[in-house]
Amino acid sequence: MNREKAPFGAWNSSIGERQVAGSSVRLGSAVVGRVANGYAFIAWIESRPDEGGRGAIAALSSSGNVIDLVDKGYSARSRVHEYGGGALFAGGDGTLFFVNGRDQEIYAIRDDGPEQITDAPDLRFADGSYDDPSKTIYAIAERHQSDHDPSPENFIVRIRDGRVDPVCEGADFYCAPRISPDGRSLAWLQWDLPHMPWEAAALFISEIDEAGQLGAALQIAGGVVGAAFQPEWAPDGALYFVMEQGNWSHLFAYDPASEQTRQITNMDGELLRPLWGLGTRSYTILGDGKIAAVLIKNGEHGLVLIDPVNGDHKIIPQPHRQLHDPVTGLDGKSIIAIAHDDTQIPAIVEIGMDGVSRLVHRPGVIEIDDANISRGETRAFLTDDGHAIYGVYYPPANSRHKGPDGATPPLIVSAHGGPTGMADRGLKLKIQYWTSRGFAFVDVDYRGSTGYGRDYRVALDGQWGLLDAEDVLGVAQSLIADKVCDADALFISGGSAGGFTVLMALVTGAIFRAGCVSYGVADIALLLATTHKFEAGYLYALTGTSAGNTEPEFTDRSPIHQAGRISSPVLFLQGLEDKVVPPEQSRMMADMLRQNGIATKLVEFPGEGHGFRGADAICQALEQEYAFYAACLGIENGEDAS
Numbered sequence: 001m002n003r004e005k006a007p008f009g010a011w012n013s014s015i016g017e018r019q020v021a022g023s024s025v026r027l028g029s030a031v032v033g034r035v036a037n038g039y040a041f042i043a044w045i046e047s048r049p050d051e052g053g054r055g056a057i058a059a060l061s062s063s064g065n066v067i068d069l070v071d072k073g074y075s076a077r078s079r080v081h082e083y084g085g086g087a088l089f090a091g092g093d094g095t096l097f098f099v100n101g102r103d104q105e106i107y108a109i110r111d112d113g114p115e116q117i118t119d120a121p122d123l124r125f126a127d128g129s130y131d132d133p134s135k136t137i138y139a140i141a142e143r144h145q146s147d148h149d150p151s152p153e154n155f156i157v158r159i160r161d162g163r164v165d166p167v168c169e170g171a172d173f174y175c176a177p178r179i180s181p182d183g184r185s186l187a188w189l190q191w192d193l194p195h196m197p198w199e200a201a202a203l204f205i206s207e208i209d210e211a212g213q214l215g216a217a218l219q220i221a222g223g224v225v226g227a228a229f230q231p232e233w234a235p236d237g238a239l240y241f242v243m244e245q246g247n248w249s250h251l252f253a254y255d256p257a258s259e260q261t262r263q264i265t266n267m268d269g270e271l272l273r274p275l276w277g278l279g280t281r282s283y284t285i286l287g288d289g290k291i292a293a294v295l296i297k298n299g300e301h302g303l304v305l306i307d308p309v310n311g312d313h314k315i316i317p318q319p320h321r322q323l324h325d326p327v328t329g330l331d332g333k334s335i336i337a338i339a340h341d342d343t344q345i346p347a348i349v350e351i352g353m354d355g356v357s358r359l360v361h362r363p364g365v366i367e368i369d370d371a372n373i374s375r376g377e378t379r380a381f382l383t384d385d386g387h388a389i390y391g392v393y394y395p396p397a398n399s400r401h402k403g404p405d406g407a408t409p410p411l412i413v414s415a416h417g418g419p420t421g422m423a424d425r426g427l428k429l430k431i432q433y434w435t436s437r438g439f440a441f442v443d444v445d446y447r448g449s450t451g452y453g454r455d456y457r458v459a460l461d462g463q464w465g466l467l468d469a470e471d472v473l474g475v476a477q478s479l480i481a482d483k484v485c486d487a488d489a490l491f492i493s494g495g496s497a498g499g500f501t502v503l504m505a506l507v508t509g510a511i512f513r514a515g516c517v518s519y520g521v522a523d524i525a526l527l528l529a530t531t532h533k534f535e536a537g538y539l540y541a542l543t544g545t546s547a548g549n550t551e552p553e554f555t556d557r558s559p560i561h562q563a564g565r566i567s568s569p570v571l572f573l574q575g576l577e578d579k580v581v582p583p584e585q586s587r588m589m590a591d592m593l594r595q596n597g598i599a600t601k602l603v604e605f606p607g608e609g610h611g612f613r614g615a616d617a618i619c620q621a622l623e624q625e626y627a628f629y630a631a632c633l634g635i636e637n638g639e640d641a642s
Helices: 017-022 429-435 454-458 467-481 497-508 524-530 538-543 553-557 584-595 615-633
Strands: 026-034 040-048 054-060 066-068 088-090 096-099 106-110 113-116 123-131 136-143 153-160 163-168 173-179 185-191 202-207 218-222 228-233 239-245 248-255 260-263 283-285 291-297 300-306 313-316 322-328 334-340 347-352 357-361 377-382 388-394 411-415 440-445 490-495 514-518 570-575 600-605
Touching (some): 017 429, 017 615, 026 088, 026 322, 026 347, 040 088, 054 357, 088 123, 096 123, 136 163, 136 173, 153 173, 163 185, 173 228, 185 228, 202 239, 218 248, 228 283, 283 322, 291 322, 411 467, 411 497, 429 440, 429 615, 440 467, 467 490, 490 615, 497 514, 514 615, 524 538, 524 584, 538 553, 570 584, 570 615, 600 615
Parallel strands (some): 411 440, 490 514, 514 570, 570 600
Antiparallel strands (some): 026 040, 040 054, 123 136, 136 153, 153 163, 173 185, 202 218, 228 239, 248 260, 291 300, 300 313, 322 334, 334 347, 347 357, 377 388, 388 440
16 A cells, blocks of 8 residues: 655644543452352453543453453542552452442442442542451541641551451551451551652551550561562462562562561562552462563563572563453462553453463454554664663554655654653553654653663652753654654653653753743742641652752752743643642743743643543544644644633
């Protein structure tokens, strides 16, 4: 098929905004279980844009069909730590529990519908663990005095017979309360401000008495010497966990009888995950006692089978680009995980230890010819001082169009959030939306990102707003040098911390034609004063400051105080219900740029928070961004989103 020449950025594409929104279903919290009559289930959460971002609970029925377990009046979503997670969990007797988004109460899923288990209007719940014999739930609770409480209490509670009783409190944060197989011990993680969990989470264990109360707490690992992650009990009573030691994180085991801890693995790669969402997992214990883990190295995901006796491991070849949150399958020999692929939207899959993958459920099917899909390639870009900066590069791809002879495409440089995050691997229709229109796209894992070792992540400490901005600029300049993009048609886009990086890159260098900032940070001091408790101390490590001693770094690193150095047009996209980065940040920055004569547009989204969940908001955001870039490029068929 002959391809028609057309200006880059103006290619006709079959991938529309509605298709992108429809493919933006977020999968999470897969659980497996077996009820008394032998019925087995796999269940998970689907956050559906077409239902206003509702967290539907889906399950694979005994007939092999996927069904919804609760009606549209319920949404599985926790708001603990504002980011939530851990909203769905199961007991060994097959009971499924979930946190309902509207009231933050815990419900059990019964044959005749959800049954409310808690009645605590001032609490939010998450990350539960259920003991079948005692019919007891241990969970994280957060007490808020108001919707905008800057310092909510965080603690572990015991829930039994409708009563909610605190059993562990005093630390700033808790997560992952896990009951031992015999019901006699509880393990959990805790940490205090100003640290984040991946900086200082400590692992504790305590005996549970007959009344369900906890005895003296014993710290067995973690803390500022190396953060602990994902405590998990084995059937034989051993407690597994991940801990960061040196540049990598490894699997450990604690024996309560001997009170001894031993390191199991010594692999180059990351098993620790930044706990932005509760319930995050990197490994699972199989029925034969071996451990299946997802190891990340140089940004790429691999499945590893570990023998916990001698630490031997082997790589399991499997077909997926990225894997998240593995749990043991119903047969005890496989894992259930969220998988990302290069040509299909994310799915729930079952993978055997022979590497064979079986589709459990994919929430939607895309009908896009392979020739119209741009496959991301992870690349290392060398800085002037010899550092390797990573990114996932996507060239333009459209079977019907090609660019004019001798021309190169515009480039969108994307900065992820966190900043302790990483660029997704696999198909994202939002990226394909751009590449199918003739844009090149690069998703940058700047220094500070997860997936490349502790040294790479902590390189951003004290350097936020400097190194990240330097890295996105360096990646863009490297691609210019490679002659794969148009040096006069560079755009930069990012959300949250990535939005801050966008603004600081625009402050630092004038190479970008325009920028798009989604719910981004503009004023660090204002963010510190208004942000939620979970991140209340994060800014100190990122800027190299301490409480009461934040200048001149906060001023020098805040885009609002450097706005006079920005010469490129900027589009701001902001949810009005954002509790993480309040709307004042975008409003102030947009006003300042307008006063400086910079072409600026602010689009606000009622009902949306930190990240857009509703289909209309996702569509409008894309329309606005494309129209903004099209106007900068002067292309004729940029959509009118005025």
